[in-house]
Amino acid sequence: MWAQLRTADRDGSDGPLPALQRIVAAIRARFGEMVAILVRADSGFCREEIMAWIEAQPRVHSVLGLARNARLEALLAPAFWKTAALLNEDAALCAQAAGADAPGT
Secondary structure (H helix, E strand, O other): OOOOOOOOOOOOOOOHHHHHHHHHHHHHHHHOOOOOEEEEEOHHHOOHHHHHHHHHOOOEEEEEOOOOOHHHHHHHHHHHHHHHHHHOHHHHHHHHHOOOOOOOO
16 A cells, blocks of 8 residues: 655646555565566556556556546446346346446436
């Protein structure tokens, strides 16, 4: 885990790559080169520089948030509802009842 305070006039993604590089190096030094590392970050860190660095590292993976947008939601909706129904049909029905858009609506 890493936290950094910054002034409001700086972008939220300003500075995390050097920190990420130090963190990964420290984990590798402590646990060895074969340990798998998962980087989890919100959409503010979904930047080309960070993603390219992560992809270039062996056994470093990422789960990065993306800002919502209508096109992405439309593309993912069928897979979401299929998976939701497989995992928990009652939960999928509750989501629909609460106003979530199901396929074909």
